[in-house]
Structure formats: C-alpha cells, structure tokens
Amino acid sequence: MDADGIEIEEIDIVIVGAGICGLATSLALHRKGIQSVVLERSETLRTSGIAIGILTNGWRALDQLGIGSKLRQTALPLQVARDIWLDTHKQQASPLSTGEARCVKRSDLIQMLAEDLPIGTIRFGLLITLI
Template identity: 35%
Template structure:
C-alpha cells in the first residue's frame, strides 16, 4: 500500500496487488495532536480523521492509526461490510504489515502457507518450478480470502469505528482548512483529515480516471483441491493465467489476455 500526500486535507491511497508491497506510516505519536471529543455544532459533527470506505486499505489504515493511538471514523455506504470478491496472495512484506498492526496471527491459522510456484506454457510444458524458502528463507506466502481479511481487520477496531449506510454525497473545504463531508442522509461531518480510498466506483475515483474493475474467481471443491501448496502460472501468446491455493478446498484463479479492441 503506497501513500500520496499533498498540501490539501486529503490523503489518497493507492493499493497495488502485485508483490512486493510497501507501507508508509501516515502518522506518528510525536507528529499528531491528541484527539478531541466529538462535538455537535449546528448539526455538524467534528472528527479528527475520517476514512471514506471500508475496504482492505481503509480498514488497515484505520487499524494502523488505532495502534498509534489515533482514533478515526470509517464511513461505509453499504449496510455492512462488503465481503464479496475472492482472495489475494500476500507475500512477506504484506505479512510484516499485518504483524505490525496485530492482525497476522488470526489469519495465519486459517490459510495454507504456499511452498512454491510452477510456471507452465499453454501446452503443459513446465518452464520453471521453485520453492519460496529456497529463494528466500524469510519469505512467507499465503492466499487470503478477502471476506476473512476484512472481518479480521474490522473486528480489531474499537466499537462504532465503522459507520454503515453512510454514502458520501458532497465534499467541500471549509475556511479554516478542515473538510466538510455531507452524506446522502443529510448528516454532516467536519474532518481535520480525510482519507479517501473507497474504491474505483466512487465519484472521486472516476474523476481521477481509475479504470473499471476486472473480475477473477474462487473455485470450491467439495472434498479437497488437488493442486497442492504451490502457485501455478501459465504463459502463452498474449495470455497469462494462474491459480493459487487458498485453503484445502478453495483455489483462486485468474486469466489475463490482450484484446485487440475493448469488448464486453
């Protein structure tokens, strides 16, 4: 997870799914002022930090701030956590981040540690096979279900840190440099800092020119998946596919290909 900060009160987070990933600390105890109690002024609630969205980046950011003693309010437009989707493969840098925010051990007990990778051509020829530990003894690779990751992060936040059914309608800067957030239900928040990472379907994401999402899959096997604890990649002309074991019965898969023109 990489961060980009400007002189505005916004903090934009961009998440990259390809390993390795790196995390930058947004705040420190010495650089952040103490949290003030919430106040009501002209029906505008004041918050020091507001995180828009309750996805992986949002919840990880809120939990990171919580570990540093900084409270934040997470706004989620849905009625509950949106736990759809499949899984993501986390390498050692990702697990270092989860260790730092205290969420790693709960996840390790639920997902297989992947031992190695096999790369094949479309005709089945094995191009390369290797063991992660042989390449890097400190490497740790596991595929984690998105639902479980979200629930784990959310469960470790203080109660009422996530406010559901809170769709953002309008944002404007206040004269003193704070940010006024107006929700669809008419309620208003005045935030010292706004962290915007609510997904590529948000109005701000469209304004930033983010592309439409591309979907992948999670295959379930009634008895047991037979791929073993290895990542499998397949390369061909204008084609790349792969499948990653997530648990003894589930496998995450994806297919990428070059299209001559945009299609359905």
C-alpha cells in the same frame, strides 16, 4: 448543533471506504492512539472476492497491525506462483522458496481488520457526496 438544528460532529480523520485499505489504515491509526472514522456506502462489510496471496512484507504489515498471528491460523501456504499471459496464453510457474507466502480468504482479512477496531469506528449506509 448548527443554525438549522442539525447535529454536527467534529472528526479529525475520516476514511472513505471500509475495504482492506480503509480498515487497515484505521487500524494502524488506532494502534498509534489516533482516532478515525471509516465511512462505508454499503449497509454491511463487503466481503466478496475469493482470496489474496500475501508475501513476506505483507505479513510484516499484518503483524504490525496485530492480526498476523490470528490470520495465519486460516491461511494456506503458497509454494508456486503461476503467471498467465492473457494475449498468448503462455504460462510460467515460479517456486516461492524464499520468505513467507500464504493465501488468505478476503472475507477473513476484512473481518479480522474490522473486529480489532473500536465499536462505532465503521459507519455504514453513508453516501459521500462532497469532499
């Protein structure tokens, strides 16, 4: 406690935001035996958004985090990438014939990252005002 009676907790690594990057960073540190805390402004995990296409290197990273196999169970294989130019409305399709390309629901990815973190790692309802 400090002089004003406020409890002070010393934390070496603080990650601001429980989005994909914040959770993945915390999980990577956890896998290396390094403790971190994730501070999130909202009261719950924000799982809005539809889907994310993940290619070969992304799957390698998810495998290193230990969630790749579990996430593949719900992922859909991608066979074609389509580029659309907003200014000209031109479209171009390209086959995805090399490597691993799958589409995952954002909510599945967020949930799996969070589930593999120790209880208490993510702290909700916190507004960061100064760093």
